[in-house]
Amino acid sequence: MPKVEKSIISNRDKIVSDLAKIVKLENILSHQDEMRPYETDALAVYTQSPMLVVLPETVKEVSEILKYCNENKIKVVPRGAGTGLSGGALPLEDCILLAMGKFNKILELDYKNRCVVTQPCVTNLAITQAVQDKGFYYAPDPSSQIACSIGGNVAENSGGVHSLKYGATTNNLLGIEIVLMDGTITRFGGKVMDSEGYDFLGLMTGSEGLLGVVTEVTVKILKTPEVIKAALIGFPSIEDAGNCVAQIIAKGCIPAGMEIMDKALLKATNDFCKAGYPTDAEAMMIIEFDGSEFEVESHIKTAEKIAQENNSSSIKTSKSNEERLKFWSGRKAAFPACGDLAPDYLCMDGSIPRGKLAEVLKEINNLSKKYKLPVANAFHAGDGNLHPLIMFDASDKDQLRRCEEFGADILKYCVKVGGALTGEHGVGIEKRELMCEAFNDTDIQQQLKIKVALDPNSLLNPGKVYPILRKCAEEGRVHVHGGKTKFPDIPRF
Amino acid sequence: MEEKQNSLTFQDFSQSVLKPETREDISLIIQECYKKNIPIEVNCLQSKKNIGRNFQAEKTLNLSNYRGIIEYKPEELYIKVKAGTSIKEIKIELDKHNQQLAFEPNDFGLLFKGNQDEGSIGGVVSCNFAGSRRFKVGSVRDHVLGFQGINGRGETIKSGGTVVKNVTGYDLSKILSGSFGTLTVLTEISIKVLPKPSSSKTLVIKNPHLMKALGYLNISLSSSSDPSGGVFYPEYFTNHFTFNDLTHEGPLTAIRIEGPKESIDHRIKNLCKELELNIDESLVLENEQSKILWEKTRTLEVFSKMKSNLLRIVVPPSETFAVIKQIKSHEPKYFIDWGGSLIWLQLDKINTKILNDIRKIVNRASGYLTAIKIEEDLKASVDIFSVDPVKYKISEKLKKSFDPKRILNPGKMYSGI
Numbered sequence: 001m002p003k004v005e006k007s008i009i010s011n012r013d014k015i016v017s018d019l020a021k022i023v024k025l026e027n028i029l030s031h032q033d034e035m036r037p038y039e040t041d042a043l044a045v046y047t048q049s050p051m052l053v054v055l056p057e058t059v060k061e062v063s064e065i066l067k068y069c070n071e072n073k074i075k076v077v078p079r080g081a082g083t084g085l086s087g088g089a090l091p092l093e094d095c096i097l098l099a100m101g102k103f104n105k106i107l108e109l110d111y112k113n114r115c116v117v118t119q120p121c122v123t124n125l126a127i128t129q130a131v132q133d134k135g136f137y138y139a140p141d142p143s144s145q146i147a148c149s150i151g152g153n154v155a156e157n158s159g160g161v162h163s164l165k166y167g168a169t170t171n172n173l174l175g176i177e178i179v180l181m182d183g184t185i186t187r188f189g190g191k192v193m194d195s196e197g198y199d200f201l202g203l204m205t206g207s208e209g210l211l212g213v214v215t216e217v218t219v220k221i222l223k224t225p226e227v228i229k230a231a232l233i234g235f236p237s238i239e240d241a242g243n244c245v246a247q248i249i250a251k252g253c254i255p256a257g258m259e260i261m262d263k264a265l266l267k268a269t270n271d272f273c274k275a276g277y278p279t280d281a282e283a284m285m286i287i288e289f290d291g292s293e294f295e296v297e298s299h300i301k302t303a304e305k306i307a308q309e310n311n312s313s314s315i316k317t318s319k320s321n322e323e324r325l326k327f328w329s330g331r332k333a334a335f336p337a338c339g340d341l342a343p344d345y346l347c348m349d350g351s352i353p354r355g356k357l358a359e360v361l362k363e364i365n366n367l368s369k370k371y372k373l374p375v376a377n378a379f380h381a382g383d384g385n386l387h388p389l390i391m392f393d394a395s396d397k398d399q400l401r402r403c404e405e406f407g408a409d410i411l412k413y414c415v416k417v418g419g420a421l422t423g424e425h426g427v428g429i430e431k432r433e434l435m436c437e438a439f440n441d442t443d444i445q446q447q448l449k450i451k452v453a454l455d456p457n458s459l460l461n462p463g464k465v466y467p468i469l470r471k472c473a474e475e476g477r478v479h480v481h482g483g484k485t486k487f488p489d490i491p492r493f
Numbered sequence: 494m495e496e497k498q499n500s501l502t503f504q505d506f507s508q509s510v511l512k513p514e515t516r517e518d519i520s521l522i523i524q525e526c527y528k529k530n531i532p533i534e535v536n537c538l539q540s541k542k543n544i545g546r547n548f549q550a551e552k553t554l555n556l557s558n559y560r561g562i563i564e565y566k567p568e569e570l571y572i573k574v575k576a577g578t579s580i581k582e583i584k585i586e587l588d589k590h591n592q593q594l595a596f597e598p599n600d601f602g603l604l605f606k607g608n609q610d611e612g613s614i615g616g617v618v619s620c621n622f623a624g625s626r627r628f629k630v631g632s633v634r635d636h637v638l639g640f641q642g643i644n645g646r647g648e649t650i651k652s653g654g655t656v657v658k659n660v661t662g663y664d665l666s667k668i669l670s671g672s673f674g675t676l677t678v679l680t681e682i683s684i685k686v687l688p689k690p691s692s693s694k695t696l697v698i699k700n701p702h703l704m705k706a707l708g709y710l711n712i713s714l715s716s717s718s719d720p721s722g723g724v725f726y727p728e729y730f731t732n733h734f735t736f737n738d739l740t741h742e743g744p745l746t747a748i749r750i751e752g753p754k755e756s757i758d759h760r761i762k763n764l765c766k767e768l769e770l771n772i773d774e775s776l777v778l779e780n781e782q783s784k785i786l787w788e789k790t791r792t793l794e795v796f797s798k799m800k801s802n803l804l805r806i807v808v809p810p811s812e813t814f815a816v817i818k819q820i821k822s823h824e825p826k827y828f829i830d831w832g833g834s835l836i837w838l839q840l841d842k843i844n845t846k847i848l849n850d851i852r853k854i855v856n857r858a859s860g861y862l863t864a865i866k867i868e869e870d871l872k873a874s875v876d877i878f879s880v881d882p883v884k885y886k887i888s889e890k891l892k893k894s895f896d897p898k899r900i901l902n903p904g905k906m907y908s909g910i
Contacts, residue, residue, distance in 0.1 A: 112811040114715060135717070157660045164657065170664065171635050186883045191809035193834060194621060194632045194671070196861040196878050197906065198888050202634060202667020206660045226717045250568040252591065252688030291719060295756035351656045353569050385658045423658035431661075438661050439651070446650045447663050449894040454887070465662065 001092060001429075001463045008074055008094045009051055015074065015096075019054060022064045027102075029053035038079065038097050042144075043087040043430055050077065050091035057102045059177065059185055059215040066213065066460075067183030069096060075459050076181070078209040080121055080152030083144045085347070086428025088156065088208045088464055098213060100151055106130050107216070113191045114221055115174055120151020120214045124158075127219060136221040139166035142424065143332065151214045157206030159424035161257040164382035165290075166222070168424070170205040177216035178204060181455040191218060203450070208426050209461040211454050225290035228256070229300055230324045233307045234281030234314040238262060241283040242357035244310040245381045248287070249354065251306060253299045257288040258382035262361065265334050265376035265389070272337035275330025278314045285381065286327050334378050335389065342374070342391030348407050350414030351423035354384045363413050364388055371406040373399065385423035386414065412437050427465045435467055510553045516641075516649065516680045522554055523678060524647030526900045535674040535902055537577050540612030541601050541620050544865055545673050546877050548904035554678065556615055562586055563681060564655075571638055571655045572686050576615030576679040583614060587686055595687040596633050597624035597787075603797035604866060615679045621671030622805075624791045625722035625749070628714060628832050634670030636685040642669065642677035645896025655683045668891070674902045675910065676895040690751035695722075695783040696761050697739060698746040698768070698775045703727070706746040707814055709768055710833040713748045714810075718764040722749030722787055723832035730795045730828060736782045747778075747786055790830060793837060802843045802867050804851065806836040808860030819854045823847055843868065848875050855879075878906055885910070 008015075012030070019028055029035050030052050040047040056062045069076050075095040082089050091097045103119035109131055110117065116127050116138065124145040127138040141160035142148055148158065154176060159168040166172070175189030188201040195201065204211055235241040241260050248255070261269065263282050270277045277284055285307075289299040304315055318324035338345045352360050361377060368375045368390075378387045388410055392403040411421050415437045422431055435444060448466060451458065506525055513519045526533045534550035536542055537557050556577035564573040567590040574583060580598065587593055599622040602610030611617070618640075623632040630636075639653025652665035669677055698709055706725040713720050726734065728744045739745075748764065750757045761777060778786060789795070796803055808816050810833035817827065817836065827838040840847070848864065848871075855862045856879065864877045880888065885907060892899065892910045904910070 110811075111715065112711065113809040136715075157664070159658055167631065167635065168658065168660075170667065171631050180887075184883060184887075186887070190859050192807045192860055193627055193831065194623070194634075194807065196807075196863055197671075197880055197884060198676075198891055199621075199634060199667045199671055200884075200887065200891075202664055202670070203891075205667070206664050211663075223715060223717045223719075225719075246568040249570060250590075252691070254688065291752070292717075292756045292760050294759050295752050298753050298756070351658045353566070353656060355566070355569055380658070383657045418654065419656050420654055420659035421661045423656070424660060426660055427662065435662065442648045443650050443652065444662075446644060446648070446895070447652075447665070450663060450891065453890040453894040 002075070004092070005073070005094045012051055015072070016052065018068060019052070019065065022068065023054060023056055023061050027055040027057065029055070038082070038091060038099060041079070041082040041084045041087060041089040043085055043090070043428065046087050046090050046429060048091045048093060050095050050097040051093065053097045053099055055099045055102050059179065062098070062179045062213055062215055063183045063185050065096070065098065066179055066181055069459060070181050070183065070457065073457055073459065075462055077461050078155070078213045080149035080155070081123065081147055083148040084152060084156060084426060084428065085349070086422070086426040086430040088426050088428035088461070090429050092463065100149070100213070103151070103215065110191065111136070115191050115218050116221055117216065117218045118150055120154070120217055121149045124148050124150055124153055127221070131221050132224070135224050137224050138219055139172050139222055140169050150217050150219065154205055154214050154217055155207065155209045156424070156426040159383070159385065161259065161380065164258065165254050165256045170202060172220055173201060173205060173217070174220050175218040176201060176204060176214050178212040178214050180212045181460045189218065208428060208465050210451055210465060211460070227293045227296045228288065228290040228321070228324060229296050230286055230288040230318045230327050231300060231303065232277065232314070232316045232327055233285045233287065233312050234278035235283045235285065236281065236311055236313050238283045238361050239358040240310045240312070241285055242355070244285065244307050244312070245357065246355050247306045247310065248303050251302055253289070253302050255287050255299070255303070255382055256290040257286070258380075259286040259331055260284070260357070260379040260381040261331065261334060262377040264374065265338070265378055268337040268341050268376060269330050269334050272340055273330055273333045275326070275333070277330055281313050286331055288324070338376055338389045338391060342393065344392050344394040346390045346392070346403050346407050348386070348388045348390070348410050349422050349425040350386045350411050350419055352384050352386055352414050352417055352419035354381060356417045356419070357381065360386065360413060360417060364410055367406055367409050371402040373403055373406055380423070383423070384419065408434060429464055432465060433467050435465070509551070510555055512555045512558045514558045516559070516643070519554065519556070519559065519678060519680060520643050520647050520649055523643045523645065523900070526552065527645060527647050527898055530898055530900070532900050532903045535678050537613040537616050538579060538610065540605070540610040541616055543605050544601070544620065545905045546908070547872050548902065550903070556613065556678070559680065560613070567592055567686070569655065570686055571683050573655060573681060573683045574614055576682055577613050579613050580611035580617060591689050592686045593689045594636065594684065595626055595630040596636050597626050597791050598622060598633060599624055600792040603792050603794055604799065604803065607798050609792055614682055614684065618670050618679060618682055619672060619674050625724065625787055625830050628834070629719070629721045630687070634667050637666040637670055638683040638685050640666055640669060640679055640683070641681040642679045644677045645898060645901050650677065653683065657685065673905045675892060675905050676901065678901065692754050692757060692780050693749060693751045693783045694757050694761060694780065695778040695786055696748045696750065696764060696775055697778060698770065699741050700743040701725070701746050702744065703817060704814055706744070706829070707810070707833050709746050710748070711810060712768055713764060714832040716764060716767050718750060718760040718767070720748050720832070721751045722747070722790070724790055725829040726795070727828065729826055733789060733795050734786065736778065736785060738776060738778055738782055749783065749787060795828060796837070796839055799839060799866070801839055801841045803865045804838045804840065805863045805865050806838055806855050806860060807834055808836070808855060808858045810834045812858035812860065816854055816858050816860070820851055823851070843871065845871065845875050852876070852879060880907055
């Protein structure tokens with residue numbers, strides 16, 4: 001992490017009194033007990049108490065805080081709901097943690113322009129809930145959607161099960177209001193599509209809180225599809241399942257969601273929540289189509305036919321919405337189910353070309369043997385996003401080391417086959433040192449130049465995303481101990 | 494670094510128009526310009542060359558010889574091409590697998606040259622002008638999965654890749670889309686492709702006036718009939734829309750529905766009910782005729798060979814009616830795309846005051862205006878793109894981070910950037 005500025009920490013009382021001129025004193029937290037909830041995000045393996053936590057209530061306050069910090073060279077780490085899986089909101093010892101929790105109101109439901117204007121700390125799901133009575137919804141649905149904030153979604157460019165058809169956050173955003181490190185308040189986009197000039201909205205989305213603090217978000221909303229249906233399909237081998245994915249896509253059927261689980265996870269899930277999955281299968285696919293009735297029926301038929309051609313061992317189509325949700329509920333319990341199998345597990349997040357699934361899973365199994373640690377695999381097959389879960393016991397230091405090396409090897413292999421280090425969890429602190437697997441020095445320097453252009457003193461969320469020293473150390477991934485995550489109630493998938 | 498470090502192996506640098514065939518040569522040319530502080534115009538097939546500000550450049554880098562398909566993976570839904578590859582060539586390849594560029598880029602050939610010319614993929618990405626399917630599938634930028642390019646220092650940079658889900662580092666593909674070649678010379682682009690819909694039909698509603706038409710478009714886009722296009726053409730363009738099944742004279746609203754045939758029929762039936770249309774008020778254009786209507790829209794055919802000025806205005810759909818009403822005194826001809834949000838507006842007479850007045854009206858409506866085609870002598874004195882002082886300052890900083898000596902298309906978008 002960046003060097004701790006002891007002079008800043010020793011000046012803490014003065015900073016508190018200065019900030020009290022900007023925000024209400026009760027919105028500045030400085031006692032260790034008050035700050036404890038902010039010590040970590042959902043990558044709970046890392047914890048650090050910040051110097052102070054500040055909870056602004058207005059965009060003017062955010063602007064003045066950032067301006068003050070910029071002038072006084074104080075580091076700022078922005079935080080939404082703190083559900084991120086890559087440590088993006090991990091505080092620094094000498095930082096002000098800018099907690100946006102008070103920006104929690106939906107500002108406007110604009111059906112005429114099919115958009116919602118909201119403050120950033122409204123949860124992802126609350127947007128859909130606010131418009132569903134009129135038959136609309138917000139498409140990106142990260143699995144933590146009951147708790148994660150829309151501002152955090154913008155920072156991480158969050159995806160979800162349906163991003164193959166509907167895109168990730170970046171494809172569903174119309175505008176943001178943002179405050180830059182020098183206190184500048186500006187808007188990128190609005191209620192229109194494709195704002196003119198450089199696409200700063202696109203640049204800010206997924207920038208992991210390094211370029212600005214989002215204070216307002218405008219998202220587009222979609223009409224709920226007429227019909228949604230899902231099918232459960234069992235396969236005798238992971239290769240058959242992988243081939244089936246590629247052929248369904250090649251046939252021109254774009255499903256709303258397409259998930260694969262391997263046998264290890266399938267069994268764990270079924271033991272955990274009796275989901276009625278075909279546990280004799282080596283792999284299972286959940287495929288979902290939405291649209292008009294005719295369209296959905298015709299796609300389901302095509303998918304079934306292709307599955308049969310790929311030796312599917314069982315096919316079950318949802319007869320009702322309840323049954324469809326039951327198919328998914330099992331999948332959503334996949335991660336907690338792993339908590340039953342081992343004291344700890346590490347959740348990885350690599351992206352690969354769909355056609356490389358069988359190859360990558362084979363490599364993961366080889367690595368599992370090499371590192372002598374069991375692994376279970378969940379895969380957003382539609383968009384090539386793989387979530388291997390490595391099981392281990394963190395009290396055994398050797399197992400922890402092997403597990404972390406195993407995880408890093410998986411991500412390196414994802415990059416090697418043409419994929420990416422992270423599909424939806426972000427780089428944060430977690431995969432920072434692996435960035436040089438994906439980018440060379442020139443690539444990283446270009447990105448850092450953009451950072452410097454907007455934040456010359458590198459004060460906003462420093463130490464995240466980009467390696468400080470160019471070393472490819474392999475560090476920890478999402479670490480869950482004893483089945484207890486930071487947010488045990490949130491489904492992770 | 495893979496680049497050759499030796500002196501320029503490429504053709505004589507003294508030529509004013511340089512047409513390199515390799516990325517190494519493109520990089521060497523930019524390195525040379527960087528070293529010697531030489532501004533360089535970056536272009537390719539020049540189908541959209543007239544869009545943007547005029548600027549002085551000692552050299553021209555023409556990418557038309559840097560073309561070809563590098564990799565096409567239909568089952569992975571992407572195609573990786575060299576930036577100079579023509580859209581035509583890409584479409585021929587995609588046709589073989591029944592796939593398409595779903596963002597259906599506008600073709601400005603008829604407008605500027607009198608014949609269709611979609612230009613190159615590099616140009617299309619650099620301009621980011623998406624066609625009628627925009628509100629359903631996203632813009633050009635939403636389909637750029639990754640790129641490789643040469644920044645203003647002559648360095649090869651890349652971002653993104655070929656997979657749809659990728660949040661590794663800043664999303665530079667977005668910032669380069671619509672940057673008019675002012676930040677980086679694109680060399681390779683990976684584009685997301687999608688299956689072509691198995692069929693397409695268009696519901697045409699006859700003789701609506703503007704307010705009624707916008708109402709139809711709004712209901713359609715808010716319905717579960719899932720349209721993929723929504724336009725309104727006023728009566729003065731009626732002679733462009735005489736097909737076998739479309740013989741009426743007067744204004745028309747057209748709503749496109751795509752997908753499997755049975756699904757389309759069902760959705761059109763539902764939509765007609767929602768719009769409360771009488772039988773004699775509407776008709777349905779079948780596959781081929783439907784395609785013709787949208788092709789005419791994509792190529793801006795109603796403005797072909799037009800000598801006058803063309804503005805591209807985007808406003809929230811709820812503001813469209815008021816904006817057009819306020820501009821009416823300037824006697825424009827216009828049509829509406831993107832289901833009510835995009836106004837293509839032609840003006841016979843224009844001057845700085847008129848343009849500024851219209852821009853004010855558009856900005857007040859929270860929209861933006863780009864002067865696509867404008868009289869040459871006006872070009873130097875007006876803003877082609879809208880920009881406020883804050884965004885100008887940030888744009889200036891961004892430009893410097895990619896192109897510190899301002900050698901790539903300097904002034905193409907904004908004066909001083």
